Amino acid sequence: xxxxxxxxxxxxxxxxxxxxxxxxxxxxxxxxxxxxxxxxxxxxxxxxxxxxxxxxxxxxxxxxxxxxxxxxxxxxxxxxxxxxxxxxxxxxxxxxxxxxxxxxxxxxxxxxxxxxxxxxxxxxxxxxxxxxxxxxxxxxxxxxxxxxxxxxxxxxxxxxxxxxxxxxxxxxxxxxxxxxxxxxxxxxxxxxxxxxxxxxxxxxxxxxxxxxxxxxxxxxxxxxxxxxxxxxxxxxxxxxxxxxxxxxxxxxxxxxxxxxxxxxxxxxxxxxxxxxxxxxxxxxxxxxxxxxxxxxxxxxxxxxxxxxxxxxxxxxxxxxxxxxxxxxxxxxxxxxxxxxxxxxxxxxxxxxxxxxxxxxxxxxxxxxxxxxxxxxxxxxxxxxxxxxxxxxxxxxxxxxxxxxxxxxxxxxxxxxxxxxxxxxxxxxxxxxxxxxxxxxxxxxxxxxxxxxxxxxxxxxxxxxxxxxxxxxxxxxxxxxxxxxxxxxxxxxxxxxxxxxxxxxxxxxxxxxxxxxxxxxxxxxxxxxxxxxxxxxxxxxxxxxxxxxxxxxxxxxxxxxxxxxxxxxxxxxxxxxxxxxxxxxxxxxxxxxxxxxxxxxxxxxxxxxxxxxxxxxxxxxxxxxxxxxxxxxxxxxxxxxxxxxxxxxxxxxxxxxxxxxxxxxxxxxxxxxxxxxxxxxxxxxxxxxxxxxxxxxxxxxxxxxxxxxxxxxxxxxxxxxxxxxxxxxxxxxxxxxxxxxxxxxxxxxxxxxxxxxxxxxxxxxxxxxxxxxxxxxxxxxxxxxxxxxxxxxxxx
Numbered sequence: 001x002x003x004x005x006x007x008x009x010x011x012x013x014x015x016x017x018x019x020x021x022x023x024x025x026x027x028x029x030x031x032x033x034x035x036x037x038x039x040x041x042x043x044x045x046x047x048x049x050x051x052x053x054x055x056x057x058x059x060x061x062x063x064x065x066x067x068x069x070x071x072x073x074x075x076x077x078x079x080x081x082x083x084x085x086x087x088x089x090x091x092x093x094x095x096x097x098x099x100x101x102x103x104x105x106x107x108x109x110x111x112x113x114x115x116x117x118x119x120x121x122x123x124x125x126x127x128x129x130x131x132x133x134x135x136x137x138x139x140x141x142x143x144x145x146x147x148x149x150x151x152x153x154x155x156x157x158x159x160x161x162x163x164x165x166x167x168x169x170x171x172x173x174x175x176x177x178x179x180x181x182x183x184x185x186x187x188x189x190x191x192x193x194x195x196x197x198x199x200x201x202x203x204x205x206x207x208x209x210x211x212x213x214x215x216x217x218x219x220x221x222x223x224x225x226x227x228x229x230x231x232x233x234x235x236x237x238x239x240x241x242x243x244x245x246x247x248x249x250x251x252x253x254x255x256x257x258x259x260x261x262x263x264x265x266x267x268x269x270x271x272x273x274x275x276x277x278x279x280x281x282x283x284x285x286x287x288x289x290x291x292x293x294x295x296x297x298x299x300x301x302x303x304x305x306x307x308x309x310x311x312x313x314x315x316x317x318x319x320x321x322x323x324x325x326x327x328x329x330x331x332x333x334x335x336x337x338x339x340x341x342x343x344x345x346x347x348x349x350x351x352x353x354x355x356x357x358x359x360x361x362x363x364x365x366x367x368x369x370x371x372x373x374x375x376x377x378x379x380x381x382x383x384x385x386x387x388x389x390x391x392x393x394x395x396x397x398x399x400x401x402x403x404x405x406x407x408x409x410x411x412x413x414x415x416x417x418x419x420x421x422x423x424x425x426x427x428x429x430x431x432x433x434x435x436x437x438x439x440x441x442x443x444x445x446x447x448x449x450x451x452x453x454x455x456x457x458x459x460x461x462x463x464x465x466x467x468x469x470x471x472x473x474x475x476x477x478x479x480x481x482x483x484x485x486x487x488x489x490x491x492x493x494x495x496x497x498x499x500x501x502x503x504x505x506x507x508x509x510x511x512x513x514x515x516x517x518x519x520x521x522x523x524x525x526x527x528x529x530x531x532x533x534x535x536x537x538x539x540x541x542x543x544x545x546x547x548x549x550x551x552x553x554x555x556x557x558x559x560x561x562x563x564x565x566x567x568x569x570x571x572x573x574x575x576x577x578x579x580x581x582x583x584x585x586x587x588x589x590x591x592x593x594x595x596x597x598x599x600x601x602x603x604x605x606x607x608x609x610x611x612x613x614x615x616x617x618x619x620x621x622x623x624x625x626x627x628x629x630x631x632x633x634x635x636x637x638x639x640x641x642x643x644x645x646x647x648x649x650x651x652x653x654x655x656x657x658x659x660x661x662x663x664x665x666x667x668x669x670x671x672x673x674x675x676x677x678x679x680x681x682x683x684x685x686x687x688x689x690x691x692x693x694x695x696x697x698x699x700x701x702x703x704x705x706x707x708x709x710x711x712x713x714x715x716x717x718x719x720x721x722x723x724x725x726x727x728x729x730x731x732x733x734x735x736x737x738x739x740x741x742x743x744x745x746x747x748x749x750x751x752x753x754x755x756x757x758x759x760x761x762x763x764x765x766x767x768x769x770x771x772x773x774x775x776x777x778x779x780x781x782x783x784x785x786x787x788x789x790x791x792x793x794x795x
Contacts, residue, residue: 167210
């Protein structure tokens with residue numbers, strides 16, 4: 001393997017700032033871990049240069065000393081940088097931003113991660129360019145600050161030449177995203193240095209950290225040599241060059257910090273009678289900590305340059321003298337127990353004082369007027385006589401005397417108990433339900449993590465089908481956990497990792513040319529279908545019930561005129577026939593001996609077909625003799641000069657001979673069971689392909705249905721917008737997914753999933769309506785409710 005490197009920041013005193021690349025020599029232990037590339041950018045940080053070198057050294061040390069798989073090691077390396085930078089930011093007096101990119105390169109694969117304000121463009125197979133982290137461009141476009149969260153880990157097989165541009169987030173402000181992505185897509189070993197020079201020239205700066213890296217599989221040279229733009233900090237873990245300095249070690253081969261005596265920790269003071277007098281009488285018998293502790297550590301990195309980290313702890317303040325003989329020493333366990341007992345007694349005393357202030361005094365005499373009268377007279381109390389039949393006047397209500405004594409205390413205690421018991425019971429029930437929910441959520445997350453770990457193993461074994469299935473299961477379990485107990489840091493990080501690996505296993509190609517539309521439609525327009533013939537573009541606009549024509553300029557990437565021309569509209573009269581609302585378009589190429597001109601065919605909602613030729617005839621009406629037999633025609637298509645009409649309500653497709661529209665023949669055989677209800681699109685390439693509203697794709701051949709189904713290992717469209725069948729050697733079918741804003745590509749013969757196209761940033765494909773693929777020029781046209789985009793095919 002050969003690695004070609006060119007730096008985007010120029011050397012300062014012989015050092016390229018912010019980048020370190022390590023290429024171990026063959027046969028060394030470090031060579032088993034592979035090459036290592038790290039980029040650290042600290043903008044606005046005080047003492048940034050020294051801190052950058054510390055972080056790079058720590059990352060290098062972690063990468064070559066941490067144990068585990070490559071994924072675990074590269075993640076732990078980035079986490080080491082995250083910990084160091086987070087600590088520095090906590091003590092910073094002024095805000096500053098940090099960006100880190102961390103890359104591990106093995107013989108046939110690589111892993112990439114990072115954090116903060118940085119980015120990486122990386123090429124994959126077939127020349128597709130991916131951006132990492134996946135949401136980096138969206139955050140940049142929104143102007144949001146980037147924190148120190150770890151990026152999702154990206155793993156990639158190195159089967160061909162692979163290029164990468166990594167750098168500080170400032171590059172996104174200095175050079176356009178398209179330029180950066182195009183540079184990554186087209187740079188090679190020979191143009192690596194020129195690419196870096198070109199980017200510096202466009203940026204107008206030479207001090208922003210970044211690197212252009214090209215990896216070519218194959219045998220590596222025996223001794224790596226630096227390119228003219230290599231950093232002196234780029235070194236090999238086992239080079240033979242002499243070190244700049246040699247650290248000294250203490251006797252025995254251990255660092256100074258290990259050989260240093262541990263500090264003396266005094267026991268806590270114990271208050272005992274006479275302790276003060278004893279301490280005063282024996283001033284010479286004391287135990288005190290040393291004034292300072294040396295913590296000099298000498299570490300040697302995997303390069304030949306030793307790394308030093310020497311610091312001396314500040315002097316500890318003097319402690320009062322403690323008489324060991326007179327002061328009884330208490331063990332930590334006994335001291336802790338004594339503190340707990342003291343706290344419990346104090347709490348009981350406070351509770352007793354509080355209840356005593358609320359309840360009456362037990363010792364207070366209980367007085368009652370009736371009992372006092374009986375006691376003073378010494379007589380008995382008798383019941384009164386029976387009441388007379390005439391009810392006496394009711395005396396005014398007099399509330400009873402307040403309860404006193406033990407009865408009052410019981411009532412007050414009951415009220416207090418109820419006041420405390422009800423919330424306690426409710427809280428206990430909620431806690432129990434929450435605990436059960438948390439336990440179930442933890443179980444779901446454990447299952448999700450287990451599935452994800454199995455998916456990673458399948459990815460490492462290049463088994464994409466099994467990996468895709470396991471990632472789907474892992475995502476299902478993680479979503480279920482969030483439904484139970486809400487999103488957590490653990491579930492969010494896991495879902496981020498799953499999403500990143502799904503992009504890899506589902507072979508998602510980013511479309512970078514969707515920043516400016518070819519056509520922007522007016523607000524009242526409702527484009528439904530697009531058709532391209534040479535330099536002519538036709539759009540079916542359901543909002544205006546018209547067919548609008550546009551023409552490409554000579555460069556093929558812009559319009560000759562911004563405004564389109566309406567070539568056919570509802571209400572027009574053509575050959576004495578009133579045009580209805582257009583519902584479908586088709587293209588009729590020249591038919592030798594019948595018609596030497598190409599025509600655009602338009603079907604309206606009145607079962608009428610019109611043709612349009614811009615050069616000669618304009619619009620004309622096609623008199624289809626048996627059109628009265630159609631119940632409701634919804635789709636038209638041509639193939640090899642023949643016209644096909646799909647009658648949705650009649651459950652039949654009619655085929656007309658070349659140049660003849662008098663009598664058609666039913667295309668489906670009488671034994672074929674057909675249901676055209678919900679038909680959305682019909683395409684013909686020899687076979688007939690039908691797309692239904694529910695996303696189902698059905699294939700027919702010679703009037704009979706063929707067994708065919710799309711690969712369900714990837715999520716199929718919930719709202720399919722359009723279908724395109726490849727021709728002229730293109731063995732794929734393209735399916736526009738309106739809801740997920742993507743284009744899915746499947747193998748035409750087997751239905752196996754091939755890849756998918758998504759916008760690199762933003763939502764330009766929102767409300768996707770139509771699709772047209774020009775395989776000859778490798779261009780696809782993507783129609784949305786607001787615009788038409790022209791984009792080169794990634795395949």
